[in-house]
Structure formats: C-alpha cells, structure tokens
Amino acid sequence: QVRLVESGGGSVQAGGSLGLSCAASENTDDTDCMAWFRQAPGNRRGGVAAVTRGGDRTYYADSVKGRFTISRDNAKNTLYLQMNDLTPGDTAKYYCAAGGIYWTCGGNDYSYSYWGQGTQVTVSS
Numbered sequence: 001q002v003r004l005v006e007s008g009g010g011s012v013q014a015g016g017s018l019g020l021s022c023a024a025s026e027n028t029d030d031t032d033c034m035a036w037f038r039q040a041p042g043n044r045r046g047g048v049a050a051v052t053r054g055g056d057r058t059y060y061a062d063s064v065k066g067r068f069t070i071s072r073d074n075a076k077n078t079l080y081l082q083m084n085d086l087t088p089g090d091t092a093k094y095y096c097a098a099g100g101i102y103w104t105c106g107g108n109d110y111s112y113s114y115w116g117q118g119t120q121v122t123v124s125s
Helices: none
Strands: 004-007 009-011 018-024 033-039 046-052 058-060 070-073 078-083 093-102 119-125
Touching: 004 093, 009 078, 018 093, 018 119, 033 070, 033 078, 046 070, 046 078, 058 070
Parallel strands: 009 119
Antiparallel strands: 004 018, 018 078, 033 046, 033 093, 046 058, 070 078, 093 119
16 A cells, blocks of 8 residues: 655745655555646546656646656655646646556556545646
C-alpha cells in the first residue's frame, strides 16, 4: 500500500508560479508510473501530467504543455510538478497518483491505484 502526501499548494496571482511535491511512502513497482491530476468544483478529475520511473515516458494535458513540468527524484521517493505562467483556469485541487504501469502511463485516472489527499491551488486574476 503506497501512501502519498502532497504539499506546496497555495494562492498565487495569474502569471505566477508554484511548485508541488508528492512524497511516496515507498519505492516499488507501484511507483513505476506516477502522475498529477486536478479537479475543480463541478468538474471531473482530469490528468495533468505523468512520468515513468526513468523519466523516459511523460504525459502532459494539452492545457498545461509548455507551462508545467513533471519530474521525480527516485532516491527521495518524491514526485514534483513545477507550474509556471498560471492562469485562473488552473485553479483546482491537485492530486498525486501512483500505481500506474509503464505502458499506460498517462492521464486516465482508472490507471492508478493510489491517491493522495490533494492540495489546493488557487490562481487569482
């Protein structure tokens, strides 16, 4: 059972930057693919970015390409999301996910077995 704890959310003005972190309790096959999702009130949870353990496969939602960067430090069992040029449309609760497998490492939430509690990101105009 992998436990995930997110941190780094907060409030920022449009155009600003925030960095999120997700600490995983272990480094096993269940963390081969990890991802970030987000959910705004009234919306479905959607994939933001995903990355495999070796970093050789990544996924980004079209809406964040060129602005967000996903990365991981396997020695620290930590996943990161650097978010730049934020807009009010990025306002949501952001969730870390694990348990995905290499070949389907992407933005479909049914691919992931473990979820963090989420961290709120609010972007004001």
